Amino acid sequence: MWRGFSHLLKKDFKLMLSSKFFLLALISLVLYSCYINFVYVNLDQEMYPVYLYDPQDKLSVTSEYITKIDSREAVETACADQYSVGFDFSADKPELYMLSSGLETTDHYRMVWGEAVINGNVDGQAGVIGTNNKEMKNRREITAEFLFFELSAVGFLGLASMLFKEKQMGVIRVHGILPVRRSMFILSKLLLLLVSDLMFTSLLTVINLGVPYAIDVLPEVLLQAGILSLIMTLVGFFCAIRLPDFKQFSLFYLVLAVFVTTPVFLAGQTGIAWDWIVYHPMYHLFEAMKAAYFSTPMVEAPYYLICFGAIILLFLLVYQTLNCEMAKEG
Amino acid sequence: MKGLKYQLKSIRRDKMCILTFLLPVIVGIAINLLSGVSFQSMGETAFGVLENNISADTVEWLQSNGTVTQYETLDELREAVNNPSTQMIGVLQTGNAIQTFLSGDELEVNRRIADTLPQIYENRIEQLSLDKTIIPVKTDNNEGLKSLLIVLALVTAMFMGCTFNAMNIISEKEDGIEFINQVLPTTTKSYVVQKMLLGFIGGSVSTIVTAFICLRIEAVQILPFLLIVLFSAYISALIGLFIGYFSNGLMVGIVYIKIVMILFLAPPIFFYLTVPDNSIIFILSYLIPSSATFEGIMNLANGSTTIAFKDIFVLVVHCIFWFLTYLLISERQKNRYN
Known part of the structure; x- marks a missing residue:
């Protein structure tokens, strides 16, 4: 039986090679890493700039936040971004000039901030209770998000593309008469995709977090990646057996991607409070992945039990569906 | 014309394909249903306080500056302050003064606010006598993120033409219809x-x-x-042809669709949010048609119709350029076969 299994593994591996599965994962890896290292880590939002027009030098305060400019028009142009605060000291009574940002509280704070800068009241240092700086936080956050997206995509699509090719070639029909257990047919694919997903996870984490940080988080991250990979692969397996062709499958996938991953991302990244999001199964997988990257202990035993149960259930479902399909094919 | 009839006939049977085109519409409805409130709080500074630690006056002052x-x-x-997905600033009160703390991973603007807040709070009464000119804006920023999402849904809707075309051509390739087409008396022009x-x-x-919905x-x-819409849908359909042409499975x-989709959707948002209007990078962003x-559409939504004509001009240039490129490529392929 194990000889049969190793042959199955070999066959599936070759199939993955020929469908350029690894090459595509590599391209994704490069694309994501470039985006993270060249774009995402540099994203920031600076403090509200203060522009000052003071031809008679009435204001004695100097501050790193003040930019002096030499005309009233320049103040108005500088403030056109709805973000900056302008001061015009040319008349008898100084004037604060700004464009509303549309948010009442933000406008109020900008005014308060502008006055504080002009009065020189901007010293101080806030306490810091976290362990990450902004760059490390950005790296952890976006790596978790990309990994989540990629794992739910690659396992799902990769498996489907393999299975549809086999379906076309009539492999499922042939399997009906082969002396190999049906569970082996599923297991060999599952194992290969799991291994490749785990490799992808390790590479993505090491490249984008750096080796010392990556070693800290990898055990937990790999565990979460494994769970996600198994679940998504099994779901992909089920859909691929059920749907008639790959085109339909990929369109179905598009629908799924939009409705499954988008709300999860929105809730995860922006902290929008949606009460219903707790009923979204993928949300918990995403939160667990993120917690793993930030090394925050939030995942507990019931979560693992449910994941384990889901994997077993999905496996049985796939097994049953495969049986039906083979019976149908004769 | 007859060919087109067959094409239509073949997609009529494909329910999934119709669903793809419906997808942006559904997203549009969903965005429309989302109340503005859940988005509003996003642009504001967030403060977190302890219930028994803080006076009502201080809460009121904080509330005038954020949530x-x-x-x-x-x-x-x-x-809550440590949660990486929030930008919350923790505020504690001792007597008449406040102290702030944060997790250290916040954006520059929030770090500065947290640093300077205690002193600003201390001096909140002492105010310079100022004339305040605050110019209201036409668009409400409360709607800002919503309109961004709507425009995104619209750009995605246009992108569907690309996905559909690419999938259509690739699956024909897989079924071997491409070879049949070479034997059939259809010209490249009518095929395209x-x-x-x-x-x-x-x-x-x-x-x-x-658009009608949102x-x-x-x-x-x-x-x-x-x-x-017409020019963009044309470009997107053309990109679909390119993908179909270059991919052999x-x-x-x-994967091509995925890459193109990221290139299509991510840069416009990125440039829109981060790069000022008159910089060179912003002008360069017009090299991507979706930008x-x-x-x-953003200009139209903000009410500046005249600027939108500049964007239309750029789109026309894109249309011509990509069409000529496609012609050139398919001409070369034809020569290779002959």
């Missing part, structure tokens, strides 16, 4: 026209329906809007 969330225990507050028309019509209709367009803006095709589309 305030109250927590029962210090641990809960620290956890037929293939493009489907994605083009689907993309345009889907965009227009989505956008309020004034009468003068209808023409520029239609032009933007469904899996490869999907022009995005800016065009």
Whole structure:
């Protein structure tokens, strides 16, 4: 039986090679890493700039936040971004000039901030209770998000593309008469995709977090990646057996991607409070992945039990569906 | 014309394909249903305070500058401040003064606010006598993120033409219909026209329906809007042809679609949010057609119709350029076969 299994593994591996599965994962890896290292880590939002027009030098305060400019028009142009605060000291009574940002509280704070800068009241240092700086936080956050997206995509699509090719070639029909257990047919694919997903996870984490940080988080991250990979692969397996062709499958996938991953991302990244999001199964997988990257202990035993149960259930479902399909094919 | 009839017949049976074009419409409806409230709080500064620790006056002062969330225990507050997906600033009161703390991973603006808040609070009464000129803006920023999402849904809707065309051509390739086409007396021109028309019509209709649901367009803006939609849907359908041409299997095709989709959707948002209007990078962003589309619709939504015509001009240039490139490539392929 194990000889049969190793042959199955070999066959599936070759199939993955020929469908350029690894090459595509590599391209994704490069694309994501470039985006993270060249774009995402540099994203920031600076403090509200203060522009000052003071031809008679009435204001004695100097501050790193003040930019002096030499005309009233320049103040108005500088403030056109709805973000900056302008001061015009040319008349008898100084004037604060700004464009509303549309948010009442933000406008109020900008005014308060502008006055504080002009009065020189901007010293101080806030306490810091976290362990990450902004760059490390950005790296952890976006790596978790990309990994989540990629794992739910690659396992799902990769498996489907393999299975549809086999379906076309009539492999499922042939399997009906082969002396190999049906569970082996599923297991060999599952194992290969799991291994490749785990490799992808390790590479993505090491490249984008750096080796010392990556070693800290990898055990937990790999565990979460494994769970996600198994679940998504099994779901992909089920859909691929059920749907008639790959085109339909990929369109179905598009629908799924939009409705499954988008709300999860929105809730995860922006902290929008949606009460219903707790009923979204993928949300918990995403939160667990993120917690793993930030090394925050939030995942507990019931979560693992449910994941384990889901994997077993999905496996049985796939097994049953495969049986039906083979019976149908004769 | 007859060819087109067959094409239509073949997609009529494909329910999933119709669903793809409906997808942006559904997203549009969903965005429309989301209340503005859940988005509003995003642009504001968030403060977290301890329930028993803080006076009502201080809460009121904080509330005039941002949103305030109250927590029962210090641990809960620290956890909320430490949560990487929030930008919350923790505020504690001792006597007449306040102290602030944060997790250290916040954006520069929030770090500065936290640093300087205690002193600003201390001096909140002492005010310079100032004339305040605050120019109100036409668009409410409360709607800002919502309109960004709507424009995104619209750009996605146009992108559907590309997905559809690419999938259509690739699956024909897989079934070997491409070879049959070479034997059939169809010209390259009629093939391209037929293939493009489907994605083009689907993309345009889907965009227009989505726009009808979410956008309020004034009468003068209808023409520029239609032009933007038509040109963009055309470019997107053309990109679909490119993908179909270059990929030799469904899996490869999907990856191309994925890459193009990221290139299509991410840069416009990025440039829109981070790069000022007059910088060189902003002008360079027009090298990506979707940037022009995005800016065009954003300008229309903000009420500046004249600027939108500049975007339309850029789109026309893109249309001509990509069409000529496609002709050149298919001409070369033809020569290779002959």
